[in-house]
Amino acid sequence: MNKVLLQWALFSFMFGLALSLPLAAIHYQKNSSFKGIFTNYRKLKSAHLDYFMQALSAAFVYLIGFAAHIEFAAYILIPFIFGVILNPTILLLEATPYIRSGWIRFIYRCLRATSPASLLFAWLAIAFLFxxxxxxxxxxxxxxxxxxxxxxxxxxxxxxxxxxxxxxxxx
The missing domain is CATH 1.20.5 (Single alpha-helices involved in coiled-coils or other helix-helix interfaces)
Structure with missing residues (x-):
C-alpha cells in the first residue's frame, strides 16, 4: 500500500512540471493565450511549487514507512493522498477566474473546506505513530x-x- 504514495508523489511532481509550461508562457510571453485562463500569476506560481512540495512530502512519508518496515493504514493514506493532490489544486483554481460561478465554485469551496483538514489529520496521525x-x-x-x-x-x-x-x- 505504501507504493501508492510513490505513485501519487510522481503524479504530483509531473503535474507540477506540466504547470511550468503555462507559467513560462505567461511570464516570458506577455501576449500569451494562457493569460485568459490563468489570470492570477502568483497563485499559478504557488500551485506549481506546492505540487512539488506535496510530491516531496509523499515521498518523505513513503521513506518513513520504508524505514520503519510498516504499511500505513487506509485511514491515514486516503486523507493524505486526498490532501497531497487537492491542496495544490485549490491554488490552481484560485489562479483562474472560473471559481466565481458555476459548479467550479462549488468544487472550490468543498476543497477549501476538506483538503487542508484531511492533510492535517494525516500528518498528525503519522506524527503520533512515530x-x-x-x-x-x-x-x-x-x-x-x-x-x-x-x-x-x-x-x-x-x-x-x-x-x-x-x-x-x-x-
Missing amino acids: LPTYMTIILLAVILISGIGILTFLIKRRSRNEVGVKITEIE
Whole structure:
C-alpha cells in the first residue's frame, strides 16, 4: 500500500512540471493565450511549487514507512493522498477566474473546506505513530498554545470591531 504514495508523489511532481509550461508562457510571453485562463500569476506560481512540495512530502512519508518496515493504514493514506493532490489544486483554481460561478465554485469551496483538514489529520496521525511520547506532548502543547493564541486574537479583534461600530453609530 505504501507504493501508492510513490505513485501519487510522481503524479504530483509531473503535474507540477506540466504547470511550468503555462507559467513560462505567461511570464516570458506577455501576449500569451494562457493569460485568459490563468489570470492570477502568483497563485499559478504557488500551485506549481506546492505540487512539488506535496510530491516531496509523499515521498518523505513513503521513506518513513520504508524505514520503519510498516504499511500505513487506509485511514491515514486516503486523507493524505486526498490532501497531497487537492491542496495544490485549490491554488490552481484560485489562479483562474472560473471559481466565481458555476459548479467550479462549488468544487472550490468543498476543497477549501476538506483538503487542508484531511492533510492535517494525516500528518498528525503519522506524527503520533512515530514520535516518542515526549515529542508528542510537546507537539500537542504547541498546537494548544497556538489555538489559544488564535482564539485570543479573534476575540480581541471582534471586540475592537464592535467598539468601532458603536462609535460610528453614535456619530
